[in-house]
Amino acid sequence: MGLLAEIQNDALSDTVPVATLLRKVMVLAANLDSALLEDWVRHELHGYDADVEVPAYRKFVMNFKVSGANARWQLTGQPVPQVLVNQIVNDDTFHFFECRQPIGTISPDEIKASKGKLSINLDNYVLLMQGKLFEPSFNISRFWGEVSASQVMGIIDAVRSRVLDFVLKLKRTYPDAGEIDGLTTKTPEVNQAVTQIYNTTIHGDNAGPVGNNSGATINVTVNAGSIKDLRSVLAKEGVEEADLIELEAAVSSEPAIGQDKKFGPKVTVWLGKMVSKAGSGAWAVSLGAAGALLEKALLGYYGYN
Structure with missing residues (x-):
């Protein structure tokens, strides 16, 4: 069985760990001399550094919550508007969570046990939020973001789907490339073809973050002072x-x-x-x-x- 056929079969099988699948894709990248493909596989296997752009399938919209109290009332898990949090931290993209961890550390069992939500600890912003989300007497004890567990789990499916799309398009472009012999991006024609396939399959669906789309166009008209x-x-x-x-x-x-x-x-x-x-x-x-x-x-x- 050729390498492309192995990768195709592994991408179709939910029993093959995605990290195992990616290691085979790493071999494919080396055989093709494709730095683009190799870099993507390395980031998925080892995690995305802070200075590396995260693919859209790893970006999610967070919903913010706080807990706290004052002498009159107490709140536990109170939702707070994304727009207010963004204003306080002076960052319009703060509510976008970028999942940078290695794909092998995403545990389906832990996600299933999370009851649908995964929390991101933001307690280091508590002092900044104090007196700005609620009245000054309200003491914020906890601040966190939540994303859908199914979205994080979707990273695994996204990677499998992208690998499968890449392999299928590569096979259609080069029908006799099952063993990859002689197929290398050092040849300008092959380099152009592989780069195009990569851009349309691996990073082809890079439109924006996944989740409740607070960034979507909201068409409302309110005249000033009305x-x-x-x-x-x-x-x-x-x-x-x-x-x-x-x-x-x-x-x-x-x-x-x-x-x-x-x-x-x-x-x-x-x-x-x-x-x-x-x-x-x-x-x-x-x-x-x-x-x-x-x-x-x-x-x-x-x-x-």
Whole structure:
């Protein structure tokens, strides 16, 4: 059996560990003299360094949660809007989690035992969040991000699928290349063909992070200072009248925001409440979409369309 046939069979078999599959792909990369393919395999086997771009299938949207208390109330696992966290850390991409660990350390058994969610400890940001997510008297004890366990598990399937696509397209391009003899990227024609196959299979689906797509285009129109527009847009998205009345009071007492586009404390508390509703299912909008929708509508109200 030729090397391409072995790789194809292993990619189709869920019983063959993906690390074993990749080691065979490493041999293929060496036979082809393909630095592109070899680098990708090395990163998957050994992990992605901080200065290396992570493929889209390893990027996920995090939902943020906090626990804490003050003299009057206590919160455990309270969702907080991605937009507010991003503003506080001054990073619009902070809610994107990049999974850089070696693929062999992704344990299906541990993922199955995680009850659907995997946590990313962000306690080193607690002091930065203090007094900015809630009123100053509220003491934040824990801060973390969550991603779907199925998304992390999907890395393994993504790698298998990419390897299979690469091998199949290579076989179609070179039907007699089962043993790879004489096939090398040192030949300009082969180098161009293998590079094209690599770019369309291994990194061909690199559109963006996986998960609740808070980065998606949210088409809402709210004219500056128009409470009528703000109410109308949010009502159409299922925001209840009591919440709209509360928001109207909040924006009336905080009629403007600065160039940093940071919302005032009353609007921030309202945002946290609404995201919590989305997380609990009381508001029928996904967590990621909730944050993006509310941010877009409120920025329009404050004159930042």
